[in-house]
Amino acid sequence: MKVDGFPIGISERDEVTTPCYSDLTVRAGLLELFHEEHRQLRPGAAAPELKIEFFAFANVNNTIRLRQGRLLVRLSDLLEGAPDLVLRAIAHILLAKMYRKPIDRAHSSRYRKYIASHEVVSKAHLVRQMRGRKRLNSARGRMYDLDAIFDDLNQRFFYGLMGRPRMSWSRSKTRRILGHYDPAHNAIIISRIFDHPSVPRYAVEYILYHEMLHLKHPVRLRGSRRCVHSAEFRAEEKLFPDWRRAEAWLKGL
Numbered sequence: 001m002k003v004d005g006f007p008i009g010i011s012e013r014d015e016v017t018t019p020c021y022s023d024l025t026v027r028a029g030l031l032e033l034f035h036e037e038h039r040q041l042r043p044g045a046a047a048p049e050l051k052i053e054f055f056a057f058a059n060v061n062n063t064i065r066l067r068q069g070r071l072l073v074r075l076s077d078l079l080e081g082a083p084d085l086v087l088r089a090i091a092h093i094l095l096a097k098m099y100r101k102p103i104d105r106a107h108s109s110r111y112r113k114y115i116a117s118h119e120v121v122s123k124a125h126l127v128r129q130m131r132g133r134k135r136l137n138s139a140r141g142r143m144y145d146l147d148a149i150f151d152d153l154n155q156r157f158f159y160g161l162m163g164r165p166r167m168s169w170s171r172s173k174t175r176r177i178l179g180h181y182d183p184a185h186n187a188i189i190i191s192r193i194f195d196h197p198s199v200p201r202y203a204v205e206y207i208l209y210h211e212m213l214h215l216k217h218p219v220r221l222r223g224s225r226r227c228v229h230s231a232e233f234r235a236e237e238k239l240f241p242d243w244r245r246a247e248a249w250l251k252g253l
């Protein structure tokens, strides 16, 4: 996965496979804007060959990959009309992630603000409905709202770049499977035992954060092994500030 590219915030399986537009019709100046941000991040480096596509993701989603020396950028079609400053922010964030450079705060906050703006949110909501994604159970429990927790974790740990999959509480109060990510349906299901006032928020967050890492580190399924944790995965799991407390709490379940 690492050799080949660096998917950001999305499992490829969720992608709609037909691009809405090719870079031929991407608006003038967008390629140049990406090249400018590239020059800023890597002065002196040769400009990479770049392909930009707008995609009909089910959510606001942006990805970058390196394939045979070429950078492939896929932007959510919900951002098609975004102002240049916002597109520049996205270019910066994606390229910085790609090259493991620090992300400029001004850019990330500009991107966040734009995404949170009423227009984009309601448009995303409408598009989700139109694209006909059926709900499993509700993401909103009696105590915790999984969509809200996902969005919060997304901002805190993934620069808000992760597309939200379908979120659902499990039907039953299972202790056997605390949470899982289902790539076939692009859904995260969390055991309903966590939807209770006695459960601290950091425990729910930790379970959900783990499942979000599965989105970030897609696994080729082999046989029935569904849950594979690379060293890199485990290291990133420890970036969750409350992981010790959460692990201890989970042991007491």
Ligand SMILES: [Zn+2]
Binding pocket: 210, 214, 227, 228, 229
């Ligand atoms: Zn796992």
